[in-house]
Amino acid sequence: MKQSNAKITTDELKSLLQRATAYLEGIGEGTFDLETDYYAIIPTDDWEKLEQPQVVIGSLFDDVAELKRAAKNEVPFTSVDLDRLASLLRAISQHITPL
Known part of the structure; x- marks a missing residue:
């Protein structure tokens, strides 16, 4: 079993x-x-492809709309929502402290 350093x-x-x-x-x-x-x-599948990762476009407006639906229990929370939440947290961080 491979030991995880990011547990x-x-x-x-x-x-x-x-x-x-x-x-x-x-x-x-x-x-x-x-x-x-x-x-x-960068999709999770491509995180380790450091030379030429595939880049896709996401929509923060769509992410927020879907997260609000999940927060109201209108739809189940799924692993896709984890990605949406990560993107939202990244945007909030940038909003507070622009790089």
């Missing part, structure tokens, strides 16, 4: 998401008006 538990993830929420509230950010819709993303 994390759901309890640790829960703690990190709670800390992220507390951080955002602590800096006075309660709502995010994100103006950028389209973004580039």
Whole structure:
């Protein structure tokens, strides 16, 4: 069995998401008006193809709409929503501290 160096538990993830929420509230950010819709993303299958990864286009507006549906339990939360959430968190980070 291959040993993982990036092992994390759901309890640790829960703690990190709670800390992220507390951080955002602590800096006075309660709502995010994100103006950028389209973004580039490297699909997980291509993460290790460092020379020529495939890049696809995502829509933050679609991601937020679908995440809101999942938050209201209108649709089940799936692994696709993890990607959507990651993209949303990346956009929020950029909104707070532009690189």
